[in-house]
Each structure stands twice: as C-alpha cells, then as structure tokens.
Amino acid sequence: MAEKVPVLSVQDVHKQFGDTPVLNGVSLDLFRGDIKVVIGPSGGGKSTLLHCINFLVKMDAGNIYLNDTRIDQSRKRELYAYRQKVGMIFQDFNLFDHLDALHNVMIGLVQVRKLPRSEARQRAEAELERVGLKDHMAKYPAELSGGQKQRVSIARALAMEPEVMLLDEPTSALDPELIGEVHEVIRAMAALGMTMLLVTHEIGFASTLAKEIYFMDGGRILEQGPPQKILFDAEQARTREFCSKIGRLNENSD
Amino acid sequence: MIEELLFIRQEVAPELIAGLWMSIQLIIPSAVCGLLIGIVIGTLRVYGSPGLKGFAGIYVLFFRGFPLLVQLYLWYFGLPRIGIYLSPFAASVIGFSLCSGAYQSEYIRGALQSIRKGQLLAAYSIGFSHTRAIFSILLPQAVRRALPGCGNELIYLIKYSSLAYMVTCIELTGKGSILANFHFKYLEIFIIVGAIYLLLVSVVSVGLNYLEDRIAVPGFDRPKI
Ligand SMILES: Nc1ncnc2c1ncn2[C@@H]1O[C@H](COP(=O)(O)OP(=O)(O)OP(=O)(O)O)[C@@H](O)[C@H]1O
Ligand SMILES: [Mg+2]
Numbered sequence: 001m002a003e004k005v006p007v008l009s010v011q012d013v014h015k016q017f018g019d020t021p022v023l024n025g026v027s028l029d030l031f032r033g034d035i036k037v038v039i040g041p042s043g044g045g046k047s048t049l050l051h052c053i054n055f056l057v058k059m060d061a062g063n064i065y066l067n068d069t070r071i072d073q074s075r076k077r078e079l080y081a082y083r084q085k086v087g088m089i090f091q092d093f094n095l096f097d098h099l100d101a102l103h104n105v106m107i108g109l110v111q112v113r114k115l116p117r118s119e120a121r122q123r124a125e126a127e128l129e130r131v132g133l134k135d136h137m138a139k140y141p142a143e144l145s146g147g148q149k150q151r152v153s154i155a156r157a158l159a160m161e162p163e164v165m166l167l168d169e170p171t172s173a174l175d176p177e178l179i180g181e182v183h184e185v186i187r188a189m190a191a192l193g194m195t196m197l198l199v200t201h202e203i204g205f206a207s208t209l210a211k212e213i214y215f216m217d218g219g220r221i222l223e224q225g226p227p228q229k230i231l232f233d234a235e236q237a238r239t240r241e242f243c244s245k246i247g248r249l250n251e252n253s254d
Numbered sequence: 255m256i257e258e259l260l261f262i263r264q265e266v267a268p269e270l271i272a273g274l275w276m277s278i279q280l281i282i283p284s285a286v287c288g289l290l291i292g293i294v295i296g297t298l299r300v301y302g303s304p305g306l307k308g309f310a311g312i313y314v315l316f317f318r319g320f321p322l323l324v325q326l327y328l329w330y331f332g333l334p335r336i337g338i339y340l341s342p343f344a345a346s347v348i349g350f351s352l353c354s355g356a357y358q359s360e361y362i363r364g365a366l367q368s369i370r371k372g373q374l375l376a377a378y379s380i381g382f383s384h385t386r387a388i389f390s391i392l393l394p395q396a397v398r399r400a401l402p403g404c405g406n407e408l409i410y411l412i413k414y415s416s417l418a419y420m421v422t423c424i425e426l427t428g429k430g431s432i433l434a435n436f437h438f439k440y441l442e443i444f445i446i447v448g449a450i451y452l453l454l455v456s457v458v459s460v461g462l463n464y465l466e467d468r469i470a471v472p473g474f475d476r477p478k479i
Contacts, residue, residue, distance in 0.1 A: 056375050080381045088379035094372035097473050098395045108380040111390055142473030153376075160380050 005068045006031050007195050008086065008164045013052050013062030015045075015219075022048045023059070024219040030164060030195050037206040037227075038199045040216035041242060046199045047091070049216070050166045053197075054088050055079060066163070084112065087157030089167040093149040095141040101128060101152045102137040105159050113160070127155040131185050147178030151185055158189075165189065167198045203246050207231060215239045258442075266433055266443060273429030274450055280343070280415045280425055284350035285408050291351060292358020292404070293393065299359065300366045301388055310359070317356035323417055325349045330421035342423035346415075354411050361403035365396035398474040405462035409455050416451075426450060 006029035015023040022045045030036060038046050051057040053064060055073045064071045071082050096104050105127050109120035128137050131151040141149055150170055157165060170186065171179040183205050189196065190209050200206050206213065207227035215223045215230055215238075223230060223239045234240045298310040317325070330345035340348065369392055377387035397404075419428035430447035434440045466476070 051375075054379055056378055076383065080383060083379055084381040088376075090372060090376065090379075092372060094370075094376035096373060096376065096391055098391075098398065098471055100471075107390065108382075111386060112381040140472040156376075156380065 006065070007034075007067060008053070008197070009063075009065040009068075010049075010053055011063045011065070013049065013064075014060045015048055015052055015057065016060060022219050023052065023062075026062075026216075026219070026221055028197075028214065028221065028224075030197060032195055033193045034211055035190055035194075035196045035198065035209050036212045036214065037210040038197065038214045038216055039201065039203065039206070039230075039242070039246070040214075044217045045219040046216055047168050050088065050168045050197070050199060053166060054083060054086055056088070080112070084108075084160040085163045087160060087162035087165040089150070089153055089157060089165065089170045091169040092173050093141075093146070093153045095144075095149050095152055095156075097141050100138050100140050101133060101144065101148075101155075104141075104152055105156045108156065108160055123159055124155070127159045128152070130158070130188075131155045132181070145178060146174045147181045150174065150182045154182075154185055154189075162194075164195045164197065167196060167200070169199050169201065171200070171202060201246055203231065203243070215242065217242070261437075262442075262446070265437070266446065269429045269433055270426065270446065270450065273424065273426035274454075276343075276423070276425040276429075277412075277415055277418075277427075277454075280346055280350065280418055280423070281412055283347050284354060284415070285411055287347070287351035288354025288358050288407070288411065289404060291355025292360075292362050292407075293397070295355060295359035296362025296366065296396075296400075297388060297393065299363045301384070301392075314356045314359055317352050318360075322349065322353050322414055323420060325353060326417055326421045342418070342421050345421050346418035346423045349421075350411060350415060350418075353414075354407060357407045357410075358400075358404055361400040361407065362396055364403070365398075365400035366392060368399060369395055395474065398469055398471075401462070401466055401469070405459075405466075408462070409458060412454050412458065413451060 008030040010026060010028045013023050013026045014021075026045075026049055028036065038049070040046055048057060052059040052062070055071070058073075066082055066085060071078060073079050096107065099107060102121070102124055105124035106120045109115045109123055110117060113120070115123070125137065128134060131154055133148060133151055133155070136144065136148060144152065167186070171182050174182065179202065183202070186196075186198070187209065198206065198210070210227050212224055213227050213230040214221045215234070215236070217238060223234055223236050230239060231243050234243060295310045295313055298306045299314070302310060326345060326349040329340055329349050330342060333340060373391055373395070374387055377391045382390070415425060416427035418425050419431065424432070426447060430443050434443040437443070470476070
C-alpha cells in the first residue's frame, strides 16, 4: 500500500536576497523512497532551495512539513531534531577541518545524539566502512581527496540516521575520475531506499536514478516529469534549450 | 671584580629573585584571564547578538584605547573615590587582564572571521545549536589559527607587567629600580633586569612553539619546508 503522506513536503517557498527574488514559490513532495533530481541553470536558486529546506537560510514565506508535521523554525529543539532527520550534502564538502574523518562522523553522534563515545565510534566506523573509507579514518580533511571528503560528508550525514537526504551538486567540485566513487555511494543509498533530493548537472547519472526531474529556473520549478520526458520531450522551450546544452556537455566529457 | 660578583650575589640576586617571583605571579593569572576574556569578547564580536556585539566593540575600544598606565591608575588610585579599594597586586592583575583581553579578542575575532561559513552550516545541518557549533567547531579552529598572535600578546604582557611598579606593586622592574637608586648602579642592574626579561620571553617562546606543534593538525600547522 503506497503511503499517502510525503516524508518531506515543501510548500510555496519564497526567498529574496535584498531586492532580488531568488525563489518565487517552490513546492515539491518527496514520498518515502523517492529520488527526485533538480536541474537548472546556475543562479536559478537550486542551492538556495536546499538551504531553505534545511533552514540554513531563512525563507521569506513558505512551509516545510516532515511526515505531516509543520516545522516551526523558532522552536529550536524541533529545528535541531528536524535537521538530523534531513541530511545535507554540500557542494564543497564542508568537513570539519580540525577533525579527522572518524571524528567528523563521530562528533554529531557524541554531541547531538549524546551517544557514549565507544558506541559513537563504532557507529562512525561502520558508516565510514560503508562509504569505502575504512583505511582512511585517521586522515584529516587536508589529507583526503575531494571524492574521499565527499564520502566522509555523506557518512557524517548518514550517521544521524536521516529520513531524507538533500544533496547539492555533490560531485561538481570533483575531478572527473573522482565523480564515479561518489556516484557509487549515492547509488548504494538509493538501493537501500533512501529518500533523496539531488541537485546535479550529471544528467546521465541522474536519469538512471530519478523518478522525477524538476527543471528550475528563475526561482521556479518550470517543469517536472520523468527523466525521459524532461530530457528528450520537454514541453517548455526553456527546458529543451537547457537540456540540449547539458546533454552535449556530458557527451563531450565522456 | 670579585667584589662586584659578591655584591651581586648578596645584595642584588635575592631582591631580584623576589621581584621575578612577583612578576610571574602577575603574569600567569593575567595571561590566563586575558586569553579567556579575549575568547569571549572576540566570539561575541563575531557571533553575539547585536547588543552583545555592541558591548564587545565598546570593550575593545576602551581597553585598547586607554593607555595601560592610565587604566592602572584608574583601578588603583581612581576606584577608591567610589569606595573600592584594590591592593596593588589586584589592581595590576585586573588592569593587565582587561587590557590583554582586548588585544587577544582581536586575534580571536580575526581567526573566527577567516573560517569559511560552510563550517557553521555543516554543524547546523547535523543538528548542532548555534552555541554548540561555536564551541565545538569554530573555536577549536580559531584558537589554532590565532595562537601565533595570542602568543605575541603574551610576550608583550611579560614586558608591560613592569608597569605594576607604577601602582606600587613591586615586581622585577620595581626591585631593579629600587636597587639601582640605592646603590647607584644603574647600568649593571638594569642589564641584569633586562636579561631576566629576555630569559622569560625566551622560555615562553619555546613553550609556545611546543604548544603550537602539540595542537597542530594537518591543515592547521606550520608549513614544513
Ligand atoms: N547569501 C546570498 N546573498 C545574496 N545573494 C545570494 C546569496 N546566496 C545566493 N544568492 C543569489 O541567489 C541566486 C541563486 O543562487 P543559488 O546559489 O541558489 O543558485 P544555484 O541554482 O544553486 O546555482 P549554481 O548552479 O551556480 O549552484 C543567485 O543569483 C545568487 O547570486
Ligand atoms: Mg548551487
């Protein structure tokens, strides 16, 4: 029986920076196990949307629901609990620079979850093993490659046992040879049924995972639909134009 | 020559050692309090609420702006006017701590501002509160970055602790002056006094280098060439 209530529901989010509107009423729903991908030109508001969903940026209007509960960001405890449930992966990793890989993953378990250190360590080790970094646990961010850093950051988010993952161009800061290892980890999360909202320009990868693609431009979701439709048979001229461009780009880079 | 050495050993050394001991008693609490004040004020200046930010800004303005000697005079000679009597020692430690705190806070502020915003966002994203993120994520990085500057301030403090003499707290420089005036041997005694400060500064520098290496982690260390 399909669930009727979305895990994460984003309703009519508006945001402007100064006089510049960046989000003009964005709504979307993620049901359990959904993988939805957001594409769109640079400056279209994709990062801002994910930041708003995690309340890392204060939205001007709109609502976020987790399992049908509206999140009130002025209630701090609720907000902190919500953020643990919604993992966030950043384009530039944002690992804690003064901690090694293991402690990057442990710190949330110890300080936020209040787990005993030994238990937190075990959990962190298991998460790092899951992303293939068993042999790099004692390395500091300055000693890791980009792909390794991004995998640590995924392990760090997963350790909090999120119900949803938001990924903001997780591979766009990586060399082409490192993209694969991160994609593999994302694929493994998908296989385990993780609900994900993924911003990416890796359109080939996205279309093999996504149930639905959102095309975002000018702070709006202009069009949405299954990958094949958005990529090859979009209704809007703007979507077709964008997809043909990134299609060509991806072909060239292969 | 032998006479000189004997004189130094018998008349000068015990007095200067007593002075040095007093200096150390002034420097250590002032350094510790100064650093703590610096961390608090520096953090408030970057991450405080608007009111606290304003308070911290005014703190730095005054304690960095008033000459230290004027501050000491205020604590020791000024406060009795409103019924507060501080010992020379207390007035000195308070004066040094507050002034040192103002300077230290600038190093901490600079270090905090140099940390990328993403560190804070990442901490929030796994459920950290604002305060916890500052204490667990930002300050451990900021302190590492600020350490060379903070150490520099500590070395200044060692030397400006000699101002305690002006509010009748007789430390190393004070003892030296008294001896020099009494025996009329300015050159000899002040060379010895200067050498003692130099020694103190050297010991502290070595300690600071050691500390810097101890808390260094890859990405927060001195480039090794
Ligand atoms: N903190 C901010 N202050 C002011 N303007 C901002 C801020 N953050 C983003 N913007 C602006 O908002 C718009 C949308 O930015 P956003 O980063 O959300 O775009 P994006 O779709 O993620 O682009 P990209 O693909 O380059 O990551 C841009 O015009 C950007 O300049
Ligand atoms: Mg972006």
